[in-house]
Amino acid sequence: MNYPSKLIEDAVEEISKLPGIGKKTALRLALHLLKREEQQTSQLAEVLVNLRTQTRYCRQCHTIADEDLCQICANPRRDSQLICVVEDTRDVLAVENTAQFRGMYHVLGGLINPLEGVGPADLQVESLLDRVADPKNEIREVILALSPTMQGDTTSFYLTKRLRQYPIKITTIARGIPIGGDLEYADEITLGRSIIGRVTYE
Amino acid sequence: MNYPSKLIEDAVEEISKLPGIGKKTALRLALHLLKREEQQTSQLAEVLVNLRTQTRYCRQCHTIADEDLCQICANPRRDSQLICVVEDTRDVLAVENTAQFRGMYHVLGGLINPLEGVGPADLQVESLLDRVADPKNEIREVILALSPTMQGDTTSFYLTKRLRQYPIKITTIARGIPIGGDLEYADEITLGRSIIGRVTYE
Numbered sequence: 001m002n003y004p005s006k007l008i009e010d011a012v013e014e015i016s017k018l019p020g021i022g023k024k025t026a027l028r029l030a031l032h033l034l035k036r037e038e039q040q041t042s043q044l045a046e047v048l049v050n051l052r053t054q055t056r057y058c059r060q061c062h063t064i065a066d067e068d069l070c071q072i073c074a075n076p077r078r079d080s081q082l083i084c085v086v087e088d089t090r091d092v093l094a095v096e097n098t099a100q101f102r103g104m105y106h107v108l109g110g111l112i113n114p115l116e117g118v119g120p121a122d123l124q125v126e127s128l129l130d131r132v133a134d135p136k137n138e139i140r141e142v143i144l145a146l147s148p149t150m151q152g153d154t155t156s157f158y159l160t161k162r163l164r165q166y167p168i169k170i171t172t173i174a175r176g177i178p179i180g181g182d183l184e185y186a187d188e189i190t191l192g193r194s195i196i197g198r199v200t201y202e
Numbered sequence: 203m204n205y206p207s208k209l210i211e212d213a214v215e216e217i218s219k220l221p222g223i224g225k226k227t228a229l230r231l232a233l234h235l236l237k238r239e240e241q242q243t244s245q246l247a248e249v250l251v252n253l254r255t256q257t258r259y260c261r262q263c264h265t266i267a268d269e270d271l272c273q274i275c276a277n278p279r280r281d282s283q284l285i286c287v288v289e290d291t292r293d294v295l296a297v298e299n300t301a302q303f304r305g306m307y308h309v310l311g312g313l314i315n316p317l318e319g320v321g322p323a324d325l326q327v328e329s330l331l332d333r334v335a336d337p338k339n340e341i342r343e344v345i346l347a348l349s350p351t352m353q354g355d356t357t358s359f360y361l362t363k364r365l366r367q368y369p370i371k372i373t374t375i376a377r378g379i380p381i382g383g384d385l386e387y388a389d390e391i392t393l394g395r396s397i398i399g400r401v402t403y404e
Contacts, residue, residue, distance in 0.1 A: 005266045011253040014246045019234050041254035044216045045247035051213040052243035064207045
């Protein structure tokens with residue numbers, strides 16, 4: 001497509017790098033911004049840069065946080081002996097929205113995926129083991145809430161093997177959510193039920 | 203939804219102001235940017251601000267342009283006696299992509315829409331009449347290429363009434379494109395044919 005202006009072309013180029021946004025949608029968004037007030041664009045640009053430069057990760061559970069410790073880890077009313085292991089921050093939000101879980105989280109930052117060269121060392125596995133091993137934490141249960149895909153199952157299997165040495169209960173969320181699906185798209189009821197009906201790894 | 207961080211919340215808020223992007227997609231985009239290099243985000247922010255602050259409009263046809271005069275108006279090989287009237291810059295791109303039109307454009311910047319309070323005075327109508335009236339331009343034909351919707355037809359009707367006083371041919375693109383549809387979504391072949399098969403307003 002020929003664009004009438006280099007500015008439009010540059011904008012379309014950058015916007016269409018975002019996942020799920022093609023050139024036509026990018027052009028629509030760019031022209032939308034041109035019709036709106038200048039302030040809206042500058043605000044959008046500002047929050048994106050702030051997000052990227054100022055975002056921190058909780059030193060305990062590695063979820064995205066404003067402070068050194070996230071709101072969940074810093075909350076004394078949460079059950080600190082229960083850890084829910086998830087792939088990323090989106091999954092923390094998904095589980096939080098079920099209102100069925102009052103424990104803590106641990107964000108792995110991905111799943112084991114040999115094809116893409118992601119091994120346990122690339123994930124927050126050692127810090128999870130440290131949390132479980134520390135007697136001060138008195139962890140009594142680790143819930144593995146990973147997507148029921150090849151990578152998720154591999155990661156669950158690996159974590160179970162590593163965690164078995166500790167005197168804790170290891171559970172996984174009930175497979176009420178469709179096999180092959182993505183955790184974040186499960187509806188809140190199904191995901192909530194699957195936490196209540198979690199099963200113990202034998 | 204409860205966000206773990208104010209930065210994420212702000213970003214989701216701003217991104218979801220864009221048309222066709224909800225909170226869930228906005229969150230996906232924000233987390234995508236967090237995973238990519240910082241430079242990608244700063245570049246995206248920069249082109250958006252540049253787009254909004256530096257974009258200019260061609261002084262003759264009012265399409266988006268880098269210079270005072272757009273590339274089409276500045277091109278001496280285009281047929282300057284033929285003006286294609288369109289709603290906005292997206293439609294210029296759509297017609298250009300058919301490669302069936304070698305004349306000039308005139309961007310109205312909208313359509314007459316009494317329900318939303320848009321009247322002829324809000325559009326580039328007078329500047330179109332000035333272009334047609336100027337004997338130096340030797341305009342011989344005006345093609346009305348507006349979407350075949352209520353607003354488009356109203357605008358075409360209004361423009362025809364105003365243009366009839368000049369010794370020019372007034373045509374409209376053939377209604378090969380579906381009635382009620384949006385011009386920018388027409389495929390290139392259909393849109394190209396509709397320019398070739400344009401019919402004279404009697």
